[in-house]
Amino acid sequence: MKEIRLVLIWILTFFLTGCWNRIEINDIAIVTAIGLDLVEDDMILLSLQVAIPSKLGATSGSGGESEKGSLIISDTGVTISEAFRNIQGKLPRRIFFSQSRVLLIGEDLAKKGVTPIVNFHTRYSKTRINSFIMFTKGEASTVINSLPKFENVSADEIKELGKLNIGLKVYIMDFFNMILTDGLEPYAPLFTLEELEVNTKHKSDRVQSINGTAVFKGDKLIGWMNKIETRGLLWLRNEIESGIVTVKIPEEQGGGNISMEIAKSNTKVEPKLVNGHLKININVTPNLNLIENDSHLDLFNSKVLEDLQTKVNKRIEGRLQATVDTAQKKYQSDILGFGYAVYQKYPKEWATIYKKNWDQEFPQLDVKIHSKASIRRIGLTK
Numbered sequence: 598m599k600e601i602r603l604v605l606i607w608i609l610t611f612f613l614t615g616c617w618n619r620i621e622i623n624d625i626a627i628v629t630a631i632g633l634d635l636v637e638d639d640m641i642l643l644s645l646q647v648a649i650p651s652k653l654g655a656t657s658g659s660g661g662e663s664e665k666g667s668l669i670i671s672d673t674g675v676t677i678s679e680a681f682r683n684i685q686g687k688l689p690r691r692i693f694f695s696q697s698r699v700l701l702i703g704e705d706l707a708k709k710g711v712t713p714i715v716n717f718h719t720r721y722s723k724t725r726i727n728s729f730i731m732f733t734k735g736e737a738s739t740v741i742n743s744l745p746k747f748e749n750v751s752a753d754e755i756k757e758l759g760k761l762n763i764g765l766k767v768y769i770m771d772f773f774n775m776i777l778t779d780g781l782e783p784y785a786p787l788f789t790l791e792e793l794e795v796n797t798k799h800k801s802d803r804v805q806s807i808n809g810t811a812v813f814k815g816d817k818l819i820g821w822m823n824k825i826e827t828r829g830l831l832w833l834r835n836e837i838e839s840g841i842v843t844v845k846i847p848e849e850q851g852g853g854n855i856s857m858e859i860a861k862s863n864t865k866v867e868p869k870l871v872n873g874h875l876k877i878n879i880n881v882t883p884n885l886n887l888i889e890n891d892s893h894l895d896l897f898n899s900k901v902l903e904d905l906q907t908k909v910n911k912r913i914e915g916r917l918q919a920t921v922d923t924a925q926k927k928y929q930s931d932i933l934g935f936g937y938a939v940y941q942k943y944p945k946e947w948a949t950i951y952k953k954n955w956d957q958e959f960p961q962l963d964v965k966i967h968s969k970a971s972i973r974r975i976g977l978t979k
Contacts, residue, residue, distance in 0.1 A: 625693040629667060631728075632737035633714060635706035636673060643680035644671040644738040645692070669742045677717045694724045700769060701737040701788060702730070707811065707818035715773050715816075726770040731788040732811035732818065743790055743805060764807035764827060765836075776816055779952060780936020783813040784830070787821055814930045822923060829920030832881060832913070833933050835864040842885060844908045846892040853892030855905065857885035857972060868939045870946060876963035877935050881913060886974040896975045910968040917966050929960045 632644035646667045670688065674680030685692050700718065702711065718724045733740050765786040775783035787809035793802045810822035810830055822830065831837040843856045862883035869876050887896070896902050924933055936955045940947040951958055 624690055626670075626688055626690040627693050628697045630699040630701065630741045631694075631697055631724075632671075632701045632703070632741045633677065633706055634703035634736050634738055635709060640673040640675065641677055641680050641706070642671055642673050642738060643677060643684060644669055644741060645684060646741050648696075669738070671738060677714065678721070697725050697728050699741075700728050700730045701741055702732050703737040704732065704734050704818065707732050707813075710816045711772075711813075711818075712776070712816040715769065715776065718769050719773060726773070727768050729786075730767055730769045730772045731786045731807070733788045734821070740788060740790060740805070743803065765810060765831070775813075778937060780931060780938070780940050780947070780955060781934045782930045782932045783816070784932040785811045785813075787811050787827075810932075812924075812928050812930055812932055814928070819930060820928050822920070825916060826920045826923050829916045830932065832862070832864055832917050833866070833879065833920060835862075837862050837864075841888075842883075842909060842912060844905065844912055846894060851893030853890070853894075855887065855892055855894070856889040857909065858888045860884045860886050860973065866933075866935065866938045868935070868942050870943055874963070875939065875951070875958070876965065877938070879917065879964065879966045881917070881966070881968045881970075883913065883968070883970050885909065885970055885972050887972060902972065902975070906970050906972055909970045909972070913968040913970065914966045917968075921964050921966070925960045925962065925964070929956065931955065931959045935959065935962060935964075 626645075627648045628645050629648050630646035632642075632646070634642040634644070636642045647670055648667050670684055672680050672683040672687070674683055681692070700714075702714065706714075718726055765784070767785045772783055772785055775781055786807045789806050789808045790803040791806040791808065793804050809824055810827045811818055812820045812822060828837070828840060831840075837859060840859045841856050842859065843854055846853045846855065862881065864882075865880045867878045867880065869878060890896070894901050894905065896905065921933065924930055936947075936951070936959065939951055
């Protein structure tokens, strides 16, 4: 009985000792964004955006340099881990990656190949694989060093832009899975700095923007898609959540424009294999609400409404076809996932016929796009 009591006392003492491996916040440097660039002699420039706790109060509108909520620390190395150690060697605090929200990669490094980058983020336990991954034309260090306009830290602005679902949203783990998935090439958002004001004579402030798509072949960046093509990619990947479709009315019908908001949409990619001929049917069924009409059309007339829906369908089909053409003809990169759809429906044929030759099959693939739009709400006035 005495021995049992001693064991119980020892166990209770163990649980009352507190957190022996606790790290105080005053001992860490909290990283909010990571930038990677290729510099001279094939060295990697690692730029870390580190939060300044004393500056993380309410957002100030003056945008003064002294009011920045973060600072940038950078160094180079042959590898990312070497650059990281070089940075740690000149910091009095331990680098803490768990709050990092964004991984931004420069164009030159992305063209060389991103496998080492993804490898580091999946192996090193202290980084986050659920951070956004984005690419930029030029240098990532320039973008993450930009002064935020609406948040204390520019990484917060990047995160909030991703949450709006206006452009692409890709996490590091998603990108890693794309690299490993047969029949699907990787893609990710293009992140840029844009003028806050347009059509002005003076130069305005620049703000962060998700402005297109980085297109990959394997792990190497091969080009970019613009805003319109990116919207088409969201449609084709069944990831469209919001947006506006505008139809221009011909002058013989009175002219003007009609804009509709996407309330809901569904896209199905259906491979068809008939007599050894493979084709892809894409069926899009969007529900739209009319929100602006400066035309003279009487939309309470059922025939006029049907004609408008036909115009909308042609508009959507044209936008999606432009994206398909860019992927097939310009880049020959299956970021659309058609190969993966073939694998799911015809696994045997994929393994024996298409997998080894997909790079040659994809650019020649017969793709048919069919849109069946439904305009649900047209308002109460003519």
